[in-house]
Amino acid sequence: MGELMSAHPLAVLLIENLRPGPGRRVLDFACGRGRNAAALRAAGFEVIAIDEVAAASERPFAGVAGRFAAAISTHGLLHGTPAAIGERVRGIAALLEPGGTLYATFGSVRDARHEQGERLGEFTYAPVDGEERGVPHTFFDRERLRALLEERFTVDSLEEHGVDQVVGSWGHTARPLSGAVHWFAIATVG
Numbered sequence: 001m002g003e004l005m006s007a008h009p010l011a012v013l014l015i016e017n018l019r020p021g022p023g024r025r026v027l028d029f030a031c032g033r034g035r036n037a038a039a040l041r042a043a044g045f046e047v048i049a050i051d052e053v054a055a056a057s058e059r060p061f062a063g064v065a066g067r068f069a070a071a072i073s074t075h076g077l078l079h080g081t082p083a084a085i086g087e088r089v090r091g092i093a094a095l096l097e098p099g100g101t102l103y104a105t106f107g108s109v110r111d112a113r114h115e116q117g118e119r120l121g122e123f124t125y126a127p128v129d130g131e132e133r134g135v136p137h138t139f140f141d142r143e144r145l146r147a148l149l150e151e152r153f154t155v156d157s158l159e160e161h162g163v164d165q166v167v168g169s170w171g172h173t174a175r176p177l178s179g180a181v182h183w184f185a186i187a188t189v190g
Contacts, residue, residue: 007039008074008166010103010184018070018101020044027068027095029088029104030055030076040072056080060088067097073104078182081124082138086148093152096189102153105182107139108160112179114139145183153187160184 007015018024024045028037031049040047048068054060055076071092077085085106092102107114109123117125117137124138140148142158149155163182 006035008036008072008105009161010074010105010186011036011039011072013186014070014072014101014103015039015043015045018045025066025068027064027071027092029060029071029073029092032075036072036074050076052076055088061091061095064095066095068095068100069097070101070103071096073102075105077104078107078137079132080136080138081121082144082148084136085138086151089148090152093189098189100189101156102149102185102187102189104185104187105163106145106185107137108181108183109139109141110160111139111181113137140183142183145185149185149187153189155185155187157186158183 014026020043026040026045026047028040028047028049030052031037032052034049037047037049048064050060050064054062056079073092077088080088096102113125113127115125117127119125120136121138123140123144124136126134126136146155146158160181161184163180164178
């Protein structure tokens with residue numbers, strides 16, 4: 001029960017929507033400290049976790065085999081350029097079984113960090129200080145995010161949420177988030 005309490009709200013939804021069972025595999029992309037993986041395993045899923053280093057590499061899915069009933073990424077698709085995020089989304093889609101579902105967060109243009117730091121592109125900025133200094137963050141409006149997802153998925157749900165109290169504190173210890181807004185996306189591969 002403790003694992004579920006500390007899991008991201010999208011992980012809780014995944015657990016509620018997808019019943020565990022033999023062979024029910026979930027991909028945890030950019031798994032952080034493992035709070036979602038722990039909750040998913042406690043619920044009875046087999047979890048394959050890709051850490052941040054692998055997730056940010058040029059070949060984030062190297063060595064990952066088989067198909068997955070679902071994938072979750074609560075911060076791995078917040079970082080990078082639009083092209084890099086698009087490649088990761090396509091890579092995740094390729095690993096999902098038909099009807100498999102992606103539960104993921106994306107940066108919103110309503111986030112207080114949008115247009116802050118070093119501008120790397122029209123919707124991409126990198127903080128100039130703090131733990132995420134130099135890390136590209138891409139921010140999406142509804143239309144651009146929907147277009148990205150609809151290349152491979154049917155969008156089931158796309159909602160913006162304030163996440164100051166949701167985001168893992170391990171990534172923001174020196175400066176807690178204030179005004180952070182993420183898209184919570186749920187999308188099914190065709």
